Amino acid sequence: MKHLITLLLIFSLIDCTAQQSYKRTLKLMGSRFDITVVANDSIQANKHIDKAVAEISRIETLISSWDDNSQTSEINRNAGVKPVKVDIELIELIERAIGISKLTDGAFDISYASMDRIWKFDGSMTVMPSEEEITTSVEKVGYQNIVLDKKNRTVFLKLKGMKIGFGAIGKGYAADKAKTLLISEGVPSGIINASGDMNTWGKQPNNDDWKVAITNPMDKNKVFALLPITNGAVVTSGNYEKYVNFNGKRYTHIIDPRTGYPSTGIISVTVFAPKAELADALATSVFVMGKEAGLDRINQLPKIECIIIDDTGNILKSKNIEINKL
DSSP states (O other), rough: EEOOOOEEEEOOOSSSOOEEEEEEEEETTTTTEEEEEEESSHHHHHHHHHHHHHHHHHHHHHHHHSSSTSEEEEHHHTTTOOOOOOHHHHHHHHHHHHHHHHHTSSSSSSGGGGSSOOOOOOOOOOSOOOHHHHHHHHHOOGGGGGGTTTTTTTTEEHHHHHHHOOOTHHHHHHHHHHHHHHHHTTOOSEEEEEEEEEEEESSOOOOOOOOEEEETEEEEEEEEEEEEOOSSEEEEEEOSSSSSTTTTTTEOOOTTEEEEEEEEEEEEEEEEEEHHHHHHHHHHHHHOOOOHHHHHHHHSSSSOEEEEEESSSSSEEOTTTOOOOO
């Protein structure tokens, strides 16, 4: 599972109107969530936040591979055995994930959960895995072996021992769903920040845009850009903390599901997109595809922008994003 950099969120709490920002921090889906809503008073705000928490918890129950009772776990248990009937919501999430796999030539793949955990990034690795071990580790990975039947609402994994997991898009999806719910409840503005999967709508109480500060992970105390977010999502993914060195080469913990080899050359990717689910998946994909291929793919997608920091500290960006350095 990738490590997400917590973005530094900059917003004003000046009460220029009757409304104010109210924020609650809590642990959901095994991660830190910061939920901010704009409301007239704390009672109203807390009711809205409670509903968002309930929605995120519902999604966790649906997609968690750690919960033996979840529909995802049932799919995994029956890999190579039989199709499993699930909610249409889960089928549509898997369908979108497969779409992103096709878009990224397999750099993103929810069946990454089938990989053997041969790489250790906790300091215990002293020898690099053999080429044979690496090849074998991804034998059961492949989104092509996920069979969806929308008419009968079933999911089938063709290979015994195959698994799917939503670690790369689950929190983004939850942030999207919580945002949609709060908008339907009449909340005019807010932020769902799921450990760096950030989704916003509306404006601050003083009518300014919400803004996100982009930091360079090679010097986390310095902000190099402050960018507005208008009714969209931003995800920053980093792998500068979890890595191993072999033969003078640095291997990071985000692994290419097609080859079994860790990604190299990038330490941070920030993706701006209409939805956090998509931004989340594309951030992982850019790591795997690399700087040139990743930027090229992002530049072909409408309403998607990207900032990459490579392992030498260079900052690269997609063609339509403007960075006003601080």
